[in-house]
Amino acid sequence: MTSVSPHVRSPKECALAAARAHDGERGALLPILHDIQAELGYVDPEVVPVLADALNLSIAEVHGVVTFYRDFRSTPPGRTTVRICRAEACQSVGAEALVEHAKAALGVGFGETTADGAVTLDEVFCLGNCALGPAVQVGDRLHGRVAPARFDALLGDAR
Amino acid sequence: MKVYVPRDSAARSVGADEVAERIAAIAGPGVEIVRTGSRGMLWLEPLVEVETAAGRVGYGPVAPEEVDGLLAAGLLDGTAAGLGLVEELPWMRRQQRLTFERVGIIDPLSVDDYELHGGMAGLRAALTRTPAEVVEEVTASGLRGRGGAGFPTGIKWKTVLGAVADEKFICCNADEGDSGTFADRMLMEGDPFTLIEGMVIAGYAVGATEGYIYVRSEYPDAVATLEAALELAWGNAWLGENILGSGYSFDITVRVGAGAYICGEETSMLESLEGKRGTVRAKPPIPAFEGLFGKPTVVNNVLSLGSVPWIMARGAAEYAALGVGRSRGTSVFQLGGNIARGGILETAFGITLGELVDDFGGGAASGRPVRAVQVGGPLGAYLPASQFELPMDYEAFAAAGAMLGHGGIVVFDDTVDMSAMARFAMEFCAEESCGKCTPCRVGAVRGVETIDRIRAGQDRKLNLVLLDDLCDLMTDGSLCAMGGLTPMPVRSAVKHFGEDFGE
Known part of the structure; x- marks a missing residue:
């Protein structure tokens, strides 16, 4: 599976549709941005002035929100996003060693995507799986007790 | 079968x-x-x-x-x-499961299961009473905020009930970002109707018409379960117009966070719900007077709201009969990290830290001695095994320079380097600070640098004094608990594990 689903809509059309879908909801900028990211895979900087206009906000306000939250990325991610928990509970069972292993295995750092576009690696602080660490999230799916060997197996599935 | x-x-x-x-x-x-x-x-x-x-x-x-x-x-x-x-x-x-009485037993999305196992009894009881009587019942139960601050829930509700406004809100804080805590997630995934029922009772008690559940984006399963549960609740008249034929109407919306730890702070969460950057608001005004969209707002943790149906169904006296001192009822404790038997358990306040870590948890998963536990999340203190006699009680922990927080306990064995954990506390604060106040935004960065110097053996004694001064400043000068409590894990690590800092 190497095909990437084509974007049916431009970022601008996507932003307008998301704004329309939440019309009448108060304070809906986060759900709108989540919708856009779900469709495009990222929040294209092109949508910022579009949303500012649609929501009667300043460009600075929208830009400020997009950049405040770690979830919203301004560039497309790889086909699979892998996030490793680096919080205390996972550290107590070897998360830092897993991080080193992952970076070496993928040849990328946090926030970076492998050259083949397959995997984006990132860190996360707590996935709520603190009794079964180290915890890793592949896409939306949570994995527990991820030793380096299991990490490699998960990556094999993702690639 | x-x-x-x-x-x-x-x-x-x-x-x-x-x-x-x-x-x-x-x-x-x-x-x-x-x-x-x-x-x-x-x-x-x-x-x-x-x-x-x-x-x-x-x-x-x-x-x-x-x-x-x-x-x-x-x-x-x-x-x-x-x-x-x-x-x-x-x-x-060995447990007393009240808030979690149905978790693990029922199908979380079966309305029949929920009612068969006692669900909706709390709301039905509440709707036969006046709002003021419901507030009085919650106050009498002694329930305190389970998010970490431990503020009496009934007092907060009474303030909002007494506030005059054209609309009021119930905001459930489900931004459970503390490492070592997952009870909110497990209740939302395992018995979501309990949270919904608790929010409707809260809404009725204070005169609110709308509620929000702010869930962190790291919990996609919880979000999906809540969305499905809300649909079912609407279909059953447990939510929406004219709830259970009472004439009372209340709606709930799920909002998903976007990867910001600070949004677990109540005023940051309100900013985020309003579609803004999650920066902390100065208090006063407190959210009970000016909260979401400037209106009187109850902000409660998942477990606080989730405890209310049991209290209304069984009565405040039965709840208040459990616990110790001013910590009444039960708490849901979470054992995580390097622990042989990790998970959640619910029991009355007063159980000791050692009973939780050793008796329930079975010590470290690695089989090595337990050296340190962090209680209450990334802003909580690190405690050595010599403090295992401490009872789980808000006041006893405060007196020991620690805090219960949201009831999470993270266990470390004797391979842990506590100066690295102290450094991480500062690093985490630097990463997650909202940036509004200087003691937190800049202090955390200086904290990392100072601990790095101590770890490198550079002017250790002087830098430890400097670190202590910095901790004073962050504690006294920060706008919220992020900067204000980051010194707690740092100082407790220095105090109890000085040898890791070259002492």
Whole structure:
């Protein structure tokens, strides 16, 4: 599976549709941005002035929100996003060693995507799986007790 | 015949879906597989339970490849060798499960299961009383905010009830970002109607018409379960117009966070709900007077709201009879990190830290001695095993320079380097600070640098004094608990584990 689903809509059309879908909801900028990211895979900087206009906000306000939250990325991610928990509970069972292993295995750092576009690696602080660490999230799916060997197996599935 | 397999995301993270699929594939159509929440014994996940005449018999942890053998050995009639009756396991017998009474037992999205197991009794009881009487009942129960601050829930509700406004809100803080805590997630995934019922009671009590649940984006399963539960609740008149024919109307919307720890701070959460950057607001005004969109707002944690239905159904006196001192009722404790038996358990306040870590938890998973535990999340203190006599009680912990927080306990064995953990506390604060106030935004960065110098052996004594000064400044000068409490793990690490700082 190497095909990437084509974007049916431009970022601008996507932003307008998301704004329309939440019309009448108060304070809906986060759900709108989540919708856009779900469709495009990222929040294209092109949508910022579009949303500012649609929501009667300043460009600075929208830009400020997009950049405040770690979830919203301004560039497309790889086909699979892998996030490793680096919080205390996972550290107590070897998360830092897993991080080193992952970076070496993928040849990328946090926030970076492998050259083949397959995997984006990132860190996360707590996935709520603190009794079964180290915890890793592949896409939306949570994995527990991820030793380096299991990490490699998960990556094999993702690639 | 019924077989129960959890759908909790922790259980799924170690193969519960694969186990359920394998059982379904070979057990035949006579077997109904019910996906439940988790009992909380996470070291036993995936935990498979089978209904027998004597009760539910458990098997776990079950790997997908073990399913065939277990079925051949008689899993379906409970005769295969396993854990025995789940309710009789020491972990279960020693608890007092009130808020979590249905978690792990029922199908979380079955309205029939919910009512059969006592659900909606709290709301029905509340609707026969006046709002002021409901507030009085919650106050009398002694319930305090389970998010960490421990503020009396009834007092907060009374303030909002007394506020005059054209609209009021109930905001449930489900931005459970503290490492070592997952009770909110497990309640939302394992018994979401309890939270919904608690929010409706809160809304009725203070005169609110709308509620929001702010869930962190790291919890996609909880979000999906809540969305499905809200649909079912609307369909049953448990929510929406004219709830249970009472004439009272209340709506709930789920909002998903976007990866900012600070949004667990109540005023940041309100900013985020308003579609803004999650920066902290100065208090006063408190949210009870000027909260969401400037209106009087109750902000409560998932477990606080989730405890209310039980209190309304069974009465404040029964709840307040449990606990110690000013910590009344039960708390849901979470054991995580390097622990042999990790998971959640609910019991009355007053149990000691050592009973939780050693008796329930069985010590470190590595088999090595436990050296330190962090209680209350990334902003909580690190405590040595010599403090294991401390009772789980808000005031006892405060007196020991620590805090209960949201009830999470993270265990470390003797390989931990506490100067590295102190450094991480500052690093985390630097990463997650909202940036509004200088002591937090800049102090955390200076804290990392200072601890780096100490770790490198550079002017150790002087830099430890400097670190102490910096901690004073962050404690006294920060706008919220992020900068204000980051010194707690740092100072407790220096105090109890000075040898790791070259002392």
